[in-house]
Amino acid sequence: MTTFWLITAIVLLMLALERITVIGVTRNPRGRAWVRRFPLLHPNAISLMRIPMGLISIWLAYRGNWPGAILWFAFWMITDLSDGTIARNCSLMTESGKWLDPLSDKCMYFPPLIYFSVGSTISTPINPWLVGTFLIIDTLGQASRLISQKKAANSFGKAKTALTTILLSAIALNQIDPFWLITPPFVNALACACVILAFLSCYCKVIxxxxxxxxxxxxxxxxxxxxxxxxxxxxxxxxxxxxxxxxxxxxxxxxxxxxxxxxxxxxxxxxxxxxxxxxxxxxxxxxxxxxxxxxxxxxxxxxxxxxxxxxxxxxxxxxxxxxxxxxxxxxxxxxxxxxxxxxxxxxxxxxxxxxxxxxxxxxxxxxxxxxxxxxxxxxxxxxxxxxxxxxxxxxxxxxxxxxxxxxxxxxxxxxxxxxxxxxxxxxxxxxxxxxxxxxxxxxxxxxxxxxxxxxxxxxxxxxxxxxxxxx
Structure with missing residues (x-):
């Protein structure tokens, strides 16, 4: 259990440092000007960099490096908060960013969801039917942005992304140190909640x-x-x-x-x-x-x-x-x-x-x-x-x-x-x-x-x- 809580503490520390740094820099006029001068710090650039990172985290997990996979995945999911804060505070919001940001999120968590449902070494796998349903609904939600005026993520979409991140992190941490709370019924209940939130997010885009x-x-x-x-x-x-x-x-x-x-x-x-x-x-x-x-x-x-x-x-x-x-x-x-x-x-x-x-x-x-x-x-x-x-x-x-x-x-x-x-x-x-x-x-x-x-x-x-x- 020591490794479980150590990795959890590191992730929370990463999150706290990111919030303090990004909010502090983007609320300062000089900081905003500095961010604008570096294209790699622009929200769309961060979203593009995030696209292949889900596959890399699964590659690390497949090789047995679960701590590295968790920290890598957590770091890039935390950047989902960074690009939103930078876009708002630095006036770098674009129409393309409204669909690119959620697309990069899906590229991050789709590979782990598939791996955690079909991987032979996963101790608490997700029901493949739940994963398949989630992938279909979430893909339809992304596609709806092509025809809908509502391109930005809504509250249910944000909650879905946060809960999916918690689900994947819980399963991965359980691979390192089995935790009594992370049982198959709890994992599938979390996955079911993600499916419902994905449906509500998609539903709110089209009605x-x-x-x-x-x-x-x-x-x-x-x-x-x-x-x-x-x-x-x-x-x-x-x-x-x-x-x-x-x-x-x-x-x-x-x-x-x-x-x-x-x-x-x-x-x-x-x-x-x-x-x-x-x-x-x-x-x-x-x-x-x-x-x-x-x-x-x-x-x-x-x-x-x-x-x-x-x-x-x-x-x-x-x-x-x-x-x-x-x-x-x-x-x-x-x-x-x-x-x-x-x-x-x-x-x-x-x-x-x-x-x-x-x-x-x-x-x-x-x-x-x-x-x-x-x-x-x-x-x-x-x-x-x-x-x-x-x-x-x-x-x-x-x-x-x-x-x-x-x-x-x-x-x-x-x-x-x-x-x-x-x-x-x-x-x-x-x-x-x-x-x-x-x-x-x-x-x-x-x-x-x-x-x-x-x-x-x-x-x-x-x-x-x-x-x-x-x-």
Missing amino acids: PDIWYANSFTLANFLCGIAAIILAWQHKFILSLVLIFLGQFFDLFDGRMARKYGSTKRGPVFDDLADATSFGLAVGCIIFFCLANYEELVPPWAALTLAVFFVACLIYRLYRFLHPTKDMPGGIFQGLPSPAGAMLAGSAVLIARNLEHPYFGLGAAAVVLLTSVLMISSVPYRHFARSIWPCIPRGAKLLLCILMLVLTLIAITHKIYRSSFIWLCLVSTVIYTVAGVDRRKPEDIAAQDQLANCCDDGSGSDSTANAGNQRP
Whole structure:
């Protein structure tokens, strides 16, 4: 394990040095002028140099030099950050660079993906069908740039590249020092996530902008349907994982609606998806988990509590479209439904794992309190409009990747599912307490203006409602 962590530390050090150096140089006028004088430091030149480097890393791995292969691959993948920063800060962005940069990325990770799926010496190979599907979708995404106006990489493409890099690095490091976390199910789950991100990246390039929001609403709705089915099969943790994923789709549909607009019925569709994922699915978890505590929470009481929670959540969604009280921009009236869903769902699952009747009674009290908070007039900060937009772009991507990896760990490693539930509970409790808005009206107005400036794009007041509840 010493070699595993040593190489990981070297890669992280390389990344830190690259960020410090490139950002420091390109933010200085003299540094920018110096970069412009050297054609080899231009973004397109870096992208061209990166094209054959994936094959070289595989050649090193084939010869058994896995540390060299990992460091070589990591160095050139880090340059993907360098060329983007140089292009933006030095005003060297070109139309050709918008398709050349993602093409060079594919030339970097396509060879390792193929080798890690068919190589005879790979200890944790990737399913060849997943690799084949990924290659086809990613190639179609690259080809779509020839006919689409959207040539630059979108957020899903960037996340796909980052997650694919993590996947390949994990497999390669496992060749040096086997790591208990890197198992075939975890590797294939990571590969499956890469396929989904590749599809979303390609999908967003070819559909009209106005369909973005409803597409993510549909994904949230499908997560809710699957979560209900899993809850009826008593697979409660996997059900909560899908509800958790539905929150990310719910986050993105609101952002897409504010940036690109939405269809006339977009808010209604969003409410339907939220009622399914955060209402009915969580209601099923509440009933089946609390019904186990027949001594203190009889089945009829568990059913009543579950129905009460769903009713409060549906009213919460209705009130968002028909508010009973004027709230400042970026402020919710009552606890947002995704936060309520995670708070109630994680509480009853933890109580179920602890198995003591009094924990079931405590979970029932949490569900009741959550229901009341959702229909209350307590002001809560809008996560998607007041908090998320002002997080640095790189930190957003890192946070999304981290949460996705933790979710995949919970799916593929049963021993960590309880930790995942605790993480959901603690983070939601923090928001429930710290998310209450205690600012003065003038501070709220200033914060809302700042959020609109920090966001990638903001629509009119009418389109802002197209994305409904956000945690």
